[in-house]
Amino acid sequence: MAQRTIEIIVGLFMVAGLAALLVLALQVSGLSPKAAESTYTLYANFNDTGGLTPRGKVSMAGVTVGTIESISLDKETFQARVEMSIHSEVDNIPADSSAVIRTSGLLGEQYIDISIGGDMESLQAGDTFYSTQSAMNLERLISNFASGK
Amino acid sequence: MLDRIASMGRLGLDVVASLGRSGRFLAGVLSGVPRPVTGFPLLIKQIYTVGVLSLAIVVVSGLFIGMVLGLQGYTILSDYGSEAAIGQMIALTLVRELGPVVTALLFAGRAGSALTAEIGLMKATEQLSSMEMMGVDPLRRVIAPRLWAGFIAMPILAVIFSVVGIWGGMLVGVEWLGVFEGSFWGNMQSSVDFLDDVMNGFIKSVVFGFVCAWIAVFQGYDCVPTSAGISSATTKTVVYSSLAVLGLDFVLTAVMFGDF
Numbered sequence: 052m053a054q055r056t057i058e059i060i061v062g063l064f065m066v067a068g069l070a071a072l073l074v075l076a077l078q079v080s081g082l083s084p085k086a087a088e089s090t091y092t093l094y095a096n097f098n099d100t101g102g103l104t105p106r107g108k109v110s111m112a113g114v115t116v117g118t119i120e121s122i123s124l125d126k127e128t129f130q131a132r133v134e135m136s137i138h139s140e141v142d143n144i145p146a147d148s149s150a151v152i153r154t155s156g157l158l159g160e161q162y163i164d165i166s167i168g169g170d171m172e173s174l175q176a177g178d179t180f181y182s183t184q185s186a187m188n189l190e191r192l193i194s195n196f197a198s199g200k
Numbered sequence: 201m202l203d204r205i206a207s208m209g210r211l212g213l214d215v216v217a218s219l220g221r222s223g224r225f226l227a228g229v230l231s232g233v234p235r236p237v238t239g240f241p242l243l244i245k246q247i248y249t250v251g252v253l254s255l256a257i258v259v260v261s262g263l264f265i266g267m268v269l270g271l272q273g274y275t276i277l278s279d280y281g282s283e284a285a286i287g288q289m290i291a292l293t294l295v296r297e298l299g300p301v302v303t304a305l306l307f308a309g310r311a312g313s314a315l316t317a318e319i320g321l322m323k324a325t326e327q328l329s330s331m332e333m334m335g336v337d338p339l340r341r342v343i344a345p346r347l348w349a350g351f352i353a354m355p356i357l358a359v360i361f362s363v364v365g366i367w368g369g370m371l372v373g374v375e376w377l378g379v380f381e382g383s384f385w386g387n388m389q390s391s392v393d394f395l396d397d398v399m400n401g402f403i404k405s406v407v408f409g410f411v412c413a414w415i416a417v418f419q420g421y422d423c424v425p426t427s428a429g430i431s432s433a434t435t436k437t438v439v440y441s442s443l444a445v446l447g448l449d450f451v452l453t454a455v456m457f458g459d460f
Contacts, residue, residue, distance in 0.1 A: 054241055057248045064252045068356030071363040075398045079291050079366060081389025108390070160390075 091176035101186025251353025266368025287388035290369035299362035304408035308441030312416035319420025354409025
């Protein structure tokens with residue numbers, strides 16, 4: 052086969068490899084080509100974060116409005132402090148909203164759901180949620196039920 | 201009795217000597233700087249033989265492995281009512297493990313054995329030594345393009361394998377078994393991370409490509425120049441490559457994903 056034909060086929064092979072890598076990046080790992088959306092940071096303190104993990108989603112009425120950045124322990128109150136970055140376009144979360152840890156499905160991953168309050172004021176960047184609701188612990192629930200409390 | 205012990209010692213010495221020879225051989229190949237003008241067409245030709253011609257077996261195996269993963273995963277996951285997680289299972293399995301490993305095993309069987317046989321026959325028919333007589337360095341002219349071709353082609357093949365496998369899994373999961381397409385992709389995208397999963401799998405395939413190509417060209421270059429020698433070198437290529445790939449995969453997985 053002519054050298055030129057081989058070169059073209061090898062070129063196509065390389066392009067196919069790059070295209071496959073692109074598919075893995077965009078379609079499979081959901082990397083979005085646009086620049087990171089501008090976000091602002093909110094905090095929430097929980098007694099128990101359960102299986103919450105960084106990179107988990109923060110949603111409002113089921114719509115994803117942000118991600119969990121980090122989870123750390125507050126050494127003074129022994130509560131977990133969760134840092135969330137919320138999309139900048141959602142800038143009118145009422146100040147008395149509460150952050151609730153929910154589970155998607157019975158055994159799915161856990162995420163933070165923001166229940167809307169009724170305050171006219173809205174949360175600003177760096178604010179902390181006043182009221183929170185910790186993760187539902189299935190084992191505790193069952194033991195409470197079994198001991199009749 | 202003493203003879204047995206002596207033969208064991210000889211075996212050990214042989215292994216160590218061959219490891220040393222392969223290391224010196226690799227250093228020789230890599231230190232021969234490829235000449236851009238004359239070396240490039242040779243490299244392209246080898247990428248064609250090693251990479252493009254292996255595409256068929258890689259694509260077909262990828263498709264079937266993805267389909268089997270879809271079918272088997274559905275059977276298990278539907279017991280727990282979480283068949284929507286099938287996309288995440290298929291993608292993580294393929295991208296992290298099966299993509300690099302199975303491609304490397306296929307690559308060793310399809311391309312590695314051919315490299316060994318080709319170089320071994322060149323040695324047996326004294327083409328390599330006549331090249332040296334003409335002042336052409338066979339390491340640079342024959343070995344280096346083949347090593348680099350394996351090194352370049354293997355990651356590309358592994359990535360294509362993963363993509364075809366995921367497509368095959370989607371074919372079975374979504375089109376045939378009726379998993380909702382949105383949750384198939386959504387679950388996958390929320391659990392697969394580009395750097396942690398895709399790039400680590402890619403690094404694995406780069407390592408495997410290097411090891412497979414190295415073993416193949418070394419076995420060919422080092423073989424006993426008879427027909428029996430070539431056949432045993434070809435066998436060794438496939439056996440050693442497969443063992444090296446599986447062993448290295450465990451080590452790499454432990455290093456990359458072992459921290460949880």
